[in-house]
Amino acid sequence: MEKTLGIGLAGFGTVGTGVWETLERNLELILKRTGVEVEIKRIAVRDPKKARLKDVPTEAFTTDWLEVVNDPDVDIVVELIGGTTTAFDIVASALSAGKPVVTGNKALLAERGKELFSLSLEKDTPIHFEAAVAGGIPIIKTVQDSFVGNQIESMAGIINGTSNYILQRMTEAGLGYEEALGEAQQLGYAEADPTLDVNGWDAAHKAILLATLAYGFIIDPTKVYVRGIERVRSTDIEFAKRLGFVVKLLCVVREHEDGTIELRTQPSFIPGSHVLASVNGVFNAVAVIGDAAGESLFYGRGAGKDPTASSVVADIVEAARSVGEMKPGSHRGFLPYKDEGKIMDIEDTQTPYYVRFDVTDEPGVVAKIANELAIAGIGIAGTHSPVNADDPDADFVDMVFQLHTCRFGLLKDTLKKIEALSCVNARPVVFRIENLT
Amino acid sequence: MEKTLGIGLAGFGTVGTGVWETLERNLELILKRTGVEVEIKRIAVRDPKKARLKDVPTEAFTTDWLEVVNDPDVDIVVELIGGTTTAFDIVASALSAGKPVVTGNKALLAERGKELFSLSLEKDTPIHFEAAVAGGIPIIKTVQDSFVGNQIESMAGIINGTSNYILQRMTEAGLGYEEALGEAQQLGYAEADPTLDVNGWDAAHKAILLATLAYGFIIDPTKVYVRGIERVRSTDIEFAKRLGFVVKLLCVVREHEDGTIELRTQPSFIPGSHVLASVNGVFNAVAVIGDAAGESLFYGRGAGKDPTASSVVADIVEAARSVGEMKPGSHRGFLPYKDEGKIMDIEDTQTPYYVRFDVTDEPGVVAKIANELAIAGIGIAGTHSPVNADDPDADFVDMVFQLHTCRFGLLKDTLKKIEALSCVNARPVVFRIENLT
Numbered sequence: 001m002e003k004t005l006g007i008g009l010a011g012f013g014t015v016g017t018g019v020w021e022t023l024e025r026n027l028e029l030i031l032k033r034t035g036v037e038v039e040i041k042r043i044a045v046r047d048p049k050k051a052r053l054k055d056v057p058t059e060a061f062t063t064d065w066l067e068v069v070n071d072p073d074v075d076i077v078v079e080l081i082g083g084t085t086t087a088f089d090i091v092a093s094a095l096s097a098g099k100p101v102v103t104g105n106k107a108l109l110a111e112r113g114k115e116l117f118s119l120s121l122e123k124d125t126p127i128h129f130e131a132a133v134a135g136g137i138p139i140i141k142t143v144q145d146s147f148v149g150n151q152i153e154s155m156a157g158i159i160n161g162t163s164n165y166i167l168q169r170m171t172e173a174g175l176g177y178e179e180a181l182g183e184a185q186q187l188g189y190a191e192a193d194p195t196l197d198v199n200g201w202d203a204a205h206k207a208i209l210l211a212t213l214a215y216g217f218i219i220d221p222t223k224v225y226v227r228g229i230e231r232v233r234s235t236d237i238e239f240a241k242r243l244g245f246v247v248k249l250l251c252v253v254r255e256h257e258d259g260t261i262e263l264r265t266q267p268s269f270i271p272g273s274h275v276l277a278s279v280n281g282v283f284n285a286v287a288v289i290g291d292a293a294g295e296s297l298f299y300g301r302g303a304g305k306d307p308t309a310s311s312v313v314a315d316i317v318e319a320a321r322s323v324g325e326m327k328p329g330s331h332r333g334f335l336p337y338k339d340e341g342k343i344m345d346i347e348d349t350q351t352p353y354y355v356r357f358d359v360t361d362e363p364g365v366v367a368k369i370a371n372e373l374a375i376a377g378i379g380i381a382g383t384h385s386p387v388n389a390d391d392p393d394a395d396f397v398d399m400v401f402q403l404h405t406c407r408f409g410l411l412k413d414t415l416k417k418i419e420a421l422s423c424v425n426a427r428p429v430v431f432r433i434e435n436l437t
Numbered sequence: 438m439e440k441t442l443g444i445g446l447a448g449f450g451t452v453g454t455g456v457w458e459t460l461e462r463n464l465e466l467i468l469k470r471t472g473v474e475v476e477i478k479r480i481a482v483r484d485p486k487k488a489r490l491k492d493v494p495t496e497a498f499t500t501d502w503l504e505v506v507n508d509p510d511v512d513i514v515v516e517l518i519g520g521t522t523t524a525f526d527i528v529a530s531a532l533s534a535g536k537p538v539v540t541g542n543k544a545l546l547a548e549r550g551k552e553l554f555s556l557s558l559e560k561d562t563p564i565h566f567e568a569a570v571a572g573g574i575p576i577i578k579t580v581q582d583s584f585v586g587n588q589i590e591s592m593a594g595i596i597n598g599t600s601n602y603i604l605q606r607m608t609e610a611g612l613g614y615e616e617a618l619g620e621a622q623q624l625g626y627a628e629a630d631p632t633l634d635v636n637g638w639d640a641a642h643k644a645i646l647l648a649t650l651a652y653g654f655i656i657d658p659t660k661v662y663v664r665g666i667e668r669v670r671s672t673d674i675e676f677a678k679r680l681g682f683v684v685k686l687l688c689v690v691r692e693h694e695d696g697t698i699e700l701r702t703q704p705s706f707i708p709g710s711h712v713l714a715s716v717n718g719v720f721n722a723v724a725v726i727g728d729a730a731g732e733s734l735f736y737g738r739g740a741g742k743d744p745t746a747s748s749v750v751a752d753i754v755e756a757a758r759s760v761g762e763m764k765p766g767s768h769r770g771f772l773p774y775k776d777e778g779k780i781m782d783i784e785d786t787q788t789p790y791y792v793r794f795d796v797t798d799e800p801g802v803v804a805k806i807a808n809e810l811a812i813a814g815i816g817i818a819g820t821h822s823p824v825n826a827d828d829p830d831a832d833f834v835d836m837v838f839q840l841h842t843c844r845f846g847l848l849k850d851t852l853k854k855i856e857a858l859s860c861v862n863a864r865p866v867v868f869r870i871e872n873l874t
Binding site: 032033138144275278304306318321332337 | 463584747
């Protein structure tokens with residue numbers, strides 16, 4: 001490749017700065033390795049007065065993203081502004097102009113992938129999005145290219161560093177949720193508005209993209225089961241420890257024999273001995289089981305300036321290789337290949353469970369609960385009371401049941417009946433116990 | 438892509454059978470995902486009478502590999518016979534004919550990469566070799582493509598499953614080396630002739646390929662330091678445990694500030710808390726640190742029929758995409774980009790060490806050894822004697838020294854002096870203690 005290709009950046013926040021710095025540092029190396037030579041030509045920013053890197057020429061900046069897309073010197077458009085409105089317009093305009101797109105915007109692709117991938121197909125122009133899932137971990141390329149000859153049996157991921165940090169601090173330092181969140185914010189691991197991180201949707205968007213890659217169809221986000229960590233209590237973290245588990249915000253993607261796809265994000269109990277249990281802090285990991293490759297695990301930094309820039313730069317090189325080479329129907333970006341697929345109703349999913357009941361401390365309580373479970377045909381693996389259950393001053397105690405695998409719908413119905421018992425004082429707390437093989 | 442591309446297999450052993458089965462099972466899926474359609478047209482085998490898969494048409498077989506390469510219906514040649522002579526001829530002939538090559542042959546590329554990559558460049562025809570390193574783990578594509586924007590600071594890998602299994606059994610079950618090797622052979626984890634696995638060279642060949650990918654130059658295998666596990670003794674495994682370490686056959690690749698590359702394979706002490714310490718059985722893992730991506734880890738099945746086939750099939754798809762698309766200087770296979778680089782002399786490498794001395798059980802021994810170390814300026818982190826050191830019947834005992842970081846050359850010279858002391862009865866046993874960050 002002889003021509004230097006022009007890059008247009010939309011957005012110059014943390015990741016954009018990282019991309020600039022990484023290219024500055026390693027441009028020569030990339031050229032030697034691949035023959036690809038790129039240069040950032042235009043950068044769209046909201047406020048051109050904000051302090052910038054001193055090496056970036058002022059004339060590269062504009063406040064009009066259209067200028068970036070339409071600049072004839074820009075061959076590849078990198079969208080890094082986030083959100084699903086202006087970002088959509090930028091990506092759609094670039095594709096329409098036949099300019100390959102690199103983006104790290106999981107929400108955009110999970111929410112509006114249908115329109116964008118259609119446009120990508122129609123315009124023979126790829127969208128690359130390695131940075132959208134798990135920062136510096138090349139999980140997109142792995143699933144899309146390296147595992148192309150595999151039926152993906154399942155994927156289980158810890159792919160939100162903020163939640164993982166908070167849960168870890170609750171586990172290790174015994175902090176409460178609010179306290180751990182505050183600490184994460186102070187350390188810059190959680191944003192001022194942490195909603196999308198702690199409510200599970202950041203992770204869910206990533207899981208939706210992974211499932212789309214693995215199974216080939218666009219997934220309606222409204223059909224996906226998502227629970228965050230906001231209501232995880234120290235009590236349950238303590239019980240988890242006692243029972244040999246760790247609580248992690250886990251995304252699970254699994255293909256069932258009838259072709260339906262199980263896809264859910266929630267705080268789960270995972271065995272303390274599983275390698276995912278030792279994914280700490282802001283690290284991410286995705287365990288993948290393919291029918292040929294078997295069990296694999298990909299681990300690394302799931303966010304942050306440089307790791308995310310690493311993925312953006314790899315995608316820029318990938319995109320650069322396709323500039324001027326695109327022929328109808330043959331670009332190497334991802335395209336959905338199935339019109340539709342079925343997401344399993346959450347009520348039909350099956351795992352073992354941990355259920356904690358807040359009960360009145362009186363004889364016969366366990367029998368009453370066990371009786372309802374027996375009527376429903378749900379097996380009990382064990383029951384546990386708190387270490388301080390004999391406290392004579394306590395009127396109410398926690399009573400934990402470990403339950404064998406059953407349909408989630410059956411469990412829900414049964415728990416409603418149990419909740420109606422006079423000895424049960426609150427809605428039972430449920431965690432799935434994940435079988436990670 | 439409309440044309441079905443023809444695959445020629447040279448070799449139809451375990452991996453070849455796996456490739457056939459994987460393509461049978463997932464051909465339709467691959468076509469939908471990528472538009473690539475392939476078919477195995479010719480298979481070269483040594484003995485056509487040997488039992489074959491019943492679905493493979495007999496007329497596909499030949500005993501002449503040249504027929505496979507020259508068959509006009511074969512567009513891509515897959516070399517799976519191993520070795521460095523006939524395999525070399527097959528790969529060279531295919532490249533000369535402009536047919537992309539897929540191979541899992543680490544020895545071939547590590548020993549004769551210079552000639553083959555030159556031919557690949559000259560003929561504008563790629564060699565793909567994901568299956569050559571760590572079976573089903575896509576570490577080649579990761580280093581080559583996903584980390585293309587990274588300076589690779591270091592890689593540390595457990596990439597020989599046979600050795601890893603043997604060391605694990607010695608550690609967990611207290612088996613001796615011979616016993617553990619026998620068990621591995623019985624389970625099919627070690628071949629009848631396990632030489633290349635246990636002497637470190639299988640792992641070293643893979644490490645050489647990883648270093649070539651990361652640093653761009655062909656490495657002379659004779660310059661590389663390689664030690665196997667044949668002389669690892671239970672005594673040292675026991676001491677390792679006591680000191681909080683695990684013994685693993687580890688490949689280390691590291692770029693130093695002056696540009697020299699440290700590249701060595703040996704049984705090492707690694708901290709029991711490091712994630713590599715829990716890579717068990719025949720699993721492989723490679724930890725990579727990139728200047729942008731930070732710490733990452735890639736874990737999975739490092740050998741075996743299906744995992745290796747997974748990588749071969751991914752490479753077949755990659756190769757298929759380049760058929761008829763190759764232009765001078767632009768194929769996407771790996772090519773060395775530096776004429777030469779410097780491999781660090783093993784004497785100049787620096788780590789902390791574990792050294793075990795077989796000494797006469799008499800007062801003053803520790804002082805004598807410590808004195809020699811002091812003269813050399815080598816710091817002592819701790820000394821340890823066996824749990825049963827007070828056995829009044831023992832004339833000789835083991836005395837372990839944990840040493841601070843120093844040049845390996847200095848350590849060697851100093852150990853020679855210590856070995857000459859009358860109280861030291863045998864050549865000291867040395868393990869490196871790896872600092873994995």
